[in-house]
Amino acid sequence: MGLSRERIVAAAVALADRDSMAELSMRRIAAALNVATMSLYRHVPSRDDLVIDMIDAALGELRVPPRYRGDWRADLERCARSLWEVFQRHPWLAPSMSMTRPQPAPNALRFGEWMMGALHPTGLTVTDRMLVQLLLFGFVRGVASNLEPEAEAVRDTGLTDEEWLETQSRAFERFATQHPAPHYEQLFRLDSDFEFDLGVLFEFGLARFLDGIGVWISSRR
Template sequence: MAASGRAAGPEVIWARPERAGRGPRPAFTRDEIAEAAVRIADESGLAAVSMRRVATAVGCATMSLYNYVPSKGDLVDLMVDLVGGEYRLPDRPSGDWRADLLALAHQEREMIRRHPWMPGAVLSHNFLGPNALRYMEYCLAALEGSGLDDGLKLELISLVNGTVLAMASAEQAAAEQAKESGHSPEARLAAQTGYLRTVVGTGRYPLVARALTRGAPAGDPDEVFARLIGRVLDAYEASAAPGTG
């Protein structure tokens, strides 16, 4: 407890020194511990990551692990930031901020496919570690000529990330439903399409019928992804100062 009688506030794991100035050299680094946790999550999901299981993976006693990582929350923060290091960031932006952000969105989508547990972890753990700051610095550099003020730049970065997380989560859910049902995503889509044709044919849902009839086809998932991210970028480009971007 703090001297005032109130519990001390949360402490960011990166604010703690990884190694004390004195004492024996640590047997493991935080990155090694996070790598072990990421492997477990990739194989079995985030719920399978426990301090005991990670301690076993790195070869130490569970209580010893707390000397490196004080809590499970700190461990997840380290995992999220470690995966964030997978972004392949060019030395400098291209000068086309839309293309740069779209390229990063594609990278994020592939990252989530490699680490399906990421959406849930990111939504519940939002401390910015070194790799997240590296990513944000690059994004802000890419947006330098966009004509957006700094507040809108941060808002746009957050919205693009959130859109990718939502779309990737929907893809994961569809794949999981297909796996559980034993039918392919294409077969499930065909069944849904047939049902909709029957229902809208009754005339009870005229607006739905019109939208489905006149609306453009969804198209290839990669094209849909690029189109939706593009619409987010369109909205912010329209907010840019005249004569910029």
């Protein structure tokens, strides 16, 4: 099979998924494809161009429904969950995307357009619809930006989050003794069901975000 832009992007995505974006280089991509490094530049002008193609390829996995349900909240929730799933499959993706300098990725445009369409029945102005979809994207991206550092920590230590916390229990106890914090003591010492889990944070935050937007939309009407 000949070298192509698609093969280069697929190899880059696979390497970033496995080893993180920080470990990605044109040399490593070339090695994975068993080609000379300079041959990549005949298909991908620069690393920045490659990253945009990687973002677009990953976002191409988003499951955008063929039609709306007519319930803006249900439609936005589906969008958010689909985006969260893609970020989980590609932990490098969220930190690679910009809020204020958006990369020209066609699949990002497709996704944003679908979300704005979901909000059309609310009667919000196009500016307000844009702000809502940006804030929702920003929330999901913000939580997902922790996925890659967490995965790197697991690789570096060989410990899951729960196992690492167990190894730190005595250090945390000493810290709590030196810095009294009754609310945290209540949270962690009185049989609380709290856990440091990004999935829990995503679920809680998404529900509260949609609750707030619902109140705001009702007040505008």
